[in-house]
Amino acid sequence: MCGIAAWMGELPYYNLYQLLLEQQHRGHDAAGIAIRYRSDLRVFGGGGYVWKALPEPESISLESKLGIGHVRYSTSGGYDEVYQPVLSNNRTIALAFNGNIYNYVEASKEILGDRKSYDWDAAAFADLIEHYYGETRSLIEAVRETAKLVKGAYSLVVISSKGELVAARDPHGIRPLAVSINDEVVAVASETAALGALGLNWAELPRSGALYCQGSPRNCYTDSIASAKPPRPCVFEYIYFLRPDSVFEGVVAHEARKRMGMLLARIDDVVVDLVVPVPDSGRSAAIGYAIEKGVPLDEGLYRNRFVGRAFISSPSIRKRRLLRKFSPIPSTIRGRRVAIVDDSIVRGDTSRWITRLARASGAREVHFRSASPPLRYPCFFGIDIPSRDELIASKHSVEEIRRIIGADTLLYNTVENLVKAIGKPVCLGCFTSKYPYPLHLQLLEQRFVSGRR
């Protein structure tokens, strides 16, 4: 998962920096900003959080009115040595995208030949767009031609050294993207909440939709890059990634999560005294669960917000981060029958650690609840779950998982409840193995796992 942004108007670097800060939860492996300066594209970036990866806005004084930015959560390529936006081979375009192009090896070979071998989808994607840009002389046409070829999930922003901007979403609309346009400014962000935080009105770009601007916010039009396919917004955006105040396909993330919790409570007949959310991603679902159960909700776990999101960290630091991330509030938990509600159970490490903390704090019973169903299959559309080996539910039954995490009971939500809570058709590939595109799972697991370091 990543966050992207574009800005056409005054002070692009400053405003992109703000948009990236508002989307820091979507990735903290790296961050970058590309600015069009005169007829060149300048890229700034590095590893880590926005404030670490990028120069302070006050220190950048380029005369410019166009740029794009990216916060990276690595799902392809290395974990921390690369960042977006990427410059194309001949520096004519800069691209930032959120998603995964799973056929980038075949697509780049077919069109660009063997002169360069790619181990990162973003680099291949940028060079493909540049190739078609050279042929068509139009950035929107170049994106359109590339869209005929690439398979996967992408929300993208791309700028040319001539001053064009294109923002677009893939035909299934797997990843979110929103735009804000007035006479002075065009702003684009992965999440509506980022645009709202800067005081901008926004509209979601429809699947297959594109915004094309030539030189000025007064010279923009919306279009499409391909025929739209059945909508398949990523269900994991609703479960975990989006800020609770963001809207995706017309659905507020917080409300969808609350409904997941409510529907989960309806299939749960265990009696508890207290509902404890796993902060912060389980909180909205826990609120819904507590309302439906008629049981008080209280904070029983403190999450250190300066440690970062464990799920979007590289494996080497994920474990260390987890140990430092949570600490219990024993006065809330002691002597109680506790339902601990999290958004999901991925590898099982967090659930096991939290259950252990609750028991050590004197909980009488610990009932672990997952607002989403068992996660059994990998994702090749922008979430870093490249292999079934990493998913506890692909190797163990629910009862085995209960024993592994050490809970008295364990309950997952159902796929039906998940769909009902969102109220829209969604991609459920990682729960059902029915993906938006037919996939060769084994081949992709090899490609994406071996591409990681």
Ligand code: SF4
């Ligand atoms: S497979 Fe899962 S994580 Fe990936 S896009 Fe589909 S719903 Fe999202």
